[in-house]
Amino acid sequence: MSIESLVKKEIRGPVRISPTRLRLKMPPDVISLAAGDPNFLLPEYIADAVYKAIREGYTHYCFGGDPELKEAIARYYKKFGYEADPMKQVIITAGGSQGIFQAYATILNPGDEVIAFDPSYGGGRSPLRYFGAKLVFSPMKKDAEGYFRIDIEALKEKITEKTKALYMENPGNPTGIVYTKEELEAIADLAKDHNFIVISDEIYTEFIWGGKKHIPIISLPDMEDRTIVIMAMTKMFAWAGMRTGWIISGPNLTSYINRVPTGITGVPWPIQKAAIVALNGPWDFVKGQAAEYEERIDYCVKRLNEMPNIKCVKPEGAFYLFPDISATGLKSAEFCAKLFEQEKLRIVPGSAYGPAVGEGHVRIALVRPLSTQTMPSWFKVEPDKTLEAAMDRLERFTKSLAK
Ligand SMILES: Cc1ncc(COP(=O)(O)O)c(C=O)c1O
Missing domain, CATH: 3.90.1150.10 (Aspartate Aminotransferase, domain 1)
Structure with missing residues (x-):
């Protein structure tokens, strides 16, 4: 054998x-x-914060993640117009990838379907197979200028009774698009009408060009408990190897996401301490x-x-x-x-x-x-x-x- x-x-x-x-x-x-x-x-001031935390003894278990970091995250996210309760709505993850994996681990049973746009970030869909779930691509279309935009009619056609979630990155990787309010509203309406969850990967929100504005889909009416926001320090602070990110979701959905057995938080405590320093500015x-x-x-x-x-x-x-x-x-x-x-x-x-x-x-x-x-x-x-x-x-x- x-x-x-x-x-x-x-x-x-x-x-x-x-x-x-x-x-x-x-x-x-x-x-x-x-x-x-x-x-x-x-x-250097952020690198120093890691060392300082080690010297101060933050080398022990940090069950559930550092509450001060959750507060810093909630404070940070408020700038996009959404106020999350740090203890009920924020989960610390070892980067965006763990956030994506944990989101799927919360919702997927074998045979479920997840829709992702063509084109979209591969890491947003690679865990699906592991849960026996099926990937369904929904094609984007290009506008007259050559920008990719969602095709809401094509998306509607891909929804079945097995659809559990839609994965989307906003801003998009690789498309570089920033979703308009109308696009987000159209997606939110479909999610509510057809009862699926939106996994909103917002890892690039610090890098938006030409006066566009980031609108979090979680802030739209009745979307709180059907949105899982994925974010990370990875791109924001060029922090890829320090594996720090978070999930923001509605209080009900967060209580389920928290039940996924990921053990204690995957982010070493000194790194969490440095993330607090970083998020608190400058x-x-x-x-x-x-x-x-x-x-x-x-x-x-x-x-x-x-x-x-x-x-x-x-x-x-x-x-x-x-x-x-x-x-x-x-x-x-x-x-x-x-x-x-x-x-x-x-x-x-x-x-x-x-x-x-x-x-x-x-x-x-x-x-x-x-x-x-x-x-x-x-x-x-x-x-x-x-x-x-x-x-x-x-x-x-x-x-x-x-x-
Ligand atoms: C849209 C998107 N989400 C998630 C990730 C993964 O982030 P992390 O390195 O924090 O796991 C990336 C990395 O390129 C990405 O582009």
């Missing part, structure tokens, strides 16, 4: 190791704009990142639109570009593989975000600086590894395709 027969059937089969996991061993000539882990170095570090991201976006969108057969809109939020490459005649996976082979530049095929609508695009994470940018980076950026250099490589590649 193979060991595999003892393993949960949903996770059997061949292992696929993403090159991202091997990133630290990447050859020196590679530029990776694949994973969304930015280059920014955490400011916010210069976050504002500085936002300013650098927007410069990167403006530079790269311009460069991309000058390349043959590439079209790219300026995102409304987040720090990804998702240009349309369909005019090159290549499938997105082929485009990325050839680009890597010829130019040692790593980006992600759109098919990873959605098989139908995501295809024909590639995702570029703007996680490296322009040569003119000055915020401290956690790794040395050589002059031939800047964003300008990455765009030069991409330009050479697209020109070689157009020949």
Whole structure:
């Protein structure tokens, strides 16, 4: 008997190791704009807070999460117009990924269906198989300018009596869209009419461009107890490796989410203490990142639109570009593989975000600086590894395709 027969059937089969996991061993000539882990170095006052907490003895169990952190989170979220009760509505998680997993662990039985948009963030749906649930893609459509928008009629068609939840990121990864009030209201109406939960992944709310405003779907009428908000320090404070995030939900739903046996909170207490310091301000570090991201976006969108057969809109939020490459005649996976082979530049095929609508695009994470940018980076950026250099490589590649 193979060991595999003892393993949960949903996770059997061949292992696929993403090159991202091997990133630290990447050859020196590679530029990776694949994973969304930015280059920014955490400011010293936050790093010091970790050490101070250890020195003060916060190295013990922290059952249920630090109440002061829950208060800081609720205070932070209030800026979006929604007031959560810190003790009844906030759960500390080890990053957005644990939040997503715990949300599904609360609601899914085998055979349930979860709708995600095509295109959408893969990590928002990868846990489904583990719970024996089925993923249903709902295609987005592009507007006249080239922005992805939800197609509410298409979404309606995907709803069945087995639909348990809709997963959405706002702002979107990879689409870069920020949902309008009308779009959120249309989704909320469907959730109420058809009795499903909205998992609202709001991990990029600090990075919104062009005067758009983040509206939390949980703040819409009667949505409190059918919304699970996912957030994290990951992108906000360039904190990916310190694994800190949270869930905000209605008081009833939170009491169920809390019953998922995740053990004691997964975030080491000294890191929680540092998160309190970070969330209590000042916010210069976050504002500085936002300013650098927007410069990167403006530079790269311009460069991309000058390349043959590439079209790219300026995102409304987040720090990804998702240009349309369909005019090159290549499938997105082929485009990325050839680009890597010829130019040692790593980006992600759109098919990873959605098989139908995501295809024909590639995702570029703007996680490296322009040569003119000055915020401290956690790794040395050589002059031939800047964003300008990455765009030069991409330009050479697209020109070689157009020949
Ligand atoms: C939309 C979205 N949600 C969640 C995550 C995962 O976040 P974390 O690293 O906090 O688990 C990511 C990471 O890229 C993301 O883009």
